[in-house]
Amino acid sequence: INCVRETLPLFIGAKEPEQLRKLFIGGLSFETTEESLRAHFEQWGSLTDCVVMRDPNSKRSRGFGFVTYSSVTEVDEAMKARPHKVDGRVVEPKRAVSREDSNKPGAHLTVKKIFVGGIKEDTEEHHIREYFEKYGKIDCIDIMEERSTGKKRGFCFVSFDDHDTVDKIVAQKFHTINFHNCEVRKALSKQEMNAISSNRGEFEIMAVDLVMEVAEGVTVVAVQATETRAVDLVAAVMEVMEATGEVKILSSQKHMCHLHFECITSNLSYPFRIWRGWKLQRLWKLWWTAVKLWANEGK
DSSP: OHHHHHHSOTTTTSOOOGGGGEEEEESOOTTOOHHHHHHHHGGGSOEEEEEEEEOTTTOOEEEEEEEEESSHHHHHHHHHTOSEEETTEEEEEEEOOOTTTTTSTTTTOOOSEEEEEOOOTTOOHHHHHHHHTTTSOEEEEEEEEOTTTOOEEEEEEEEESOHHHHHHHHHSOOEEETTEEEEEEEOOOHHHHHHHHHHTOGGGGGOSSOEEEEETTEEEEEEEEOGGGHHHHHHHHHHHHTOOSOOEEEEEOSSOEEEEEEEOOSOTHHHHHHHHHSOHHHHHHHHHHHHHHHHHHTO
């Protein structure tokens, strides 16, 4: 009974959240209207809303819009019917990202792999597979272990054959695997993290105080950041630094949080290239942000 209960949809008996029923439609023709957009996507279900985003001054289409279905099942059917062509042009439908999540690193990237954190020692691969295969076809599952002891490190990576499966999973805020609550987010490659760093500056939040020491092949990294972004920082740093070992929160205050883990990597110069790549003005901005946070904490 418990196994069946765990695999039931999260929102049985309740109205499904609008965010989970909404699709972002990119690549629209400038001639596409709400009427033609609605006419196309209504083939897969009843729409409760349809909008083409326009410039507030010129009223010209901005090339994208949103459609909202009456159920998540209808969204799934529309995504299964890809590719979509509206007014003679192939468009790109994706699960809409909430405003809350839109500023997270990689929120709008198209990936086929997820990071799953908070996995307990008694959770095996078959538990992970049984939970996630209901969302879509799984390519592989990598449960991370300590190299020396084989002890599970508390997280894994799951790869799928379709990026929409990943988008659907991360849109759902809560996941329970083997009766344990787990955290799920998109897994980004080093190249994607570097692109975020250079193009959007999201790595700025990673280093108010970045300390690196090398001893016997072990890199110790201490990251200082706002507590609300602590989990994001851990995932980002572990992905880029190829970290091994458990992450430890050394201290946590109202505004600041210190994180620590050991990193064993064959390319120890990589962290230092990251450090040298930071511009002076970025470091100054981070330092000033820290000063303001500490000042606010003292009030």
